[in-house]
Amino acid sequence: MSPLFHMIQGGPRPVAPFSHAVEADGWVMLTGQMPTDPAAPDAPLPQGIAAQTRRVMQNLGIVLNGVGLDLSHIVQCRCYLTEFDRDYAVFNDTYAGFFPADRRPARTTIGVTGLAVGALVEVDALARRPVS
Template sequence: MTRYIKTDTAAPPPRTARYSHAVEANGFLFVTGQLPIDPDNPEGPLPSSIEEQTELVFRNLSLIVEASGYALSDTVFARIYLSHFERDYAGLNSIYHRYLTDENALPARTTVGVARLGRDALVEIDLTLARR
């Protein structure tokens, strides 16, 4: 069974793109990459620091994951994009490790530097989760 998930609580997709917030298939949940967009003010400016932006990304990820019936602790893989890798890697990790805390069940992870992200964001994160 495949389930396509859209939620009104997380930041909406931009008007120029059409996609689900997440798709569940065969016991896995694939969460679309989230930018640091305030779900309460989607057109508002992005925060300036990597820490504030990462908090907003995790707010959106959490809203999507919970609306899908999963928990962040079900994450098995995280893919992270940073537009200023060297500068922001430590700041990203200071927030990331507050949300994914179990040292014995840390997800696999890839972190890559990119030339640019949508809305000139500093960070974007997508997740894959599995039912325990």
């Protein structure tokens, strides 16, 4: 199956040249999402790691919904924090609320020196379509 390149109507405005998601053989790779508001992409970012994490996870949900999936289809996340030591605990508390305790994706969290648009957090994900 040739890859499908998805740009989601009403999805977050890309901050670089990429597709919101690329799909191949039932696997859906989601581009890292920023804490921008799709309804107001030029608005200031939410203040603080909790608010930015919520917005990032909501944006992942928007992209997934655009391809007929939801957060329950995520099998792996990579998370990037610009203030790792300061924000890791609050990030974890906020992130955990998006997944049932017995169905959390595999995850890696990485401290980085900077992210696009001055964000504190970015999350990309790998999702899998149900096998019929």
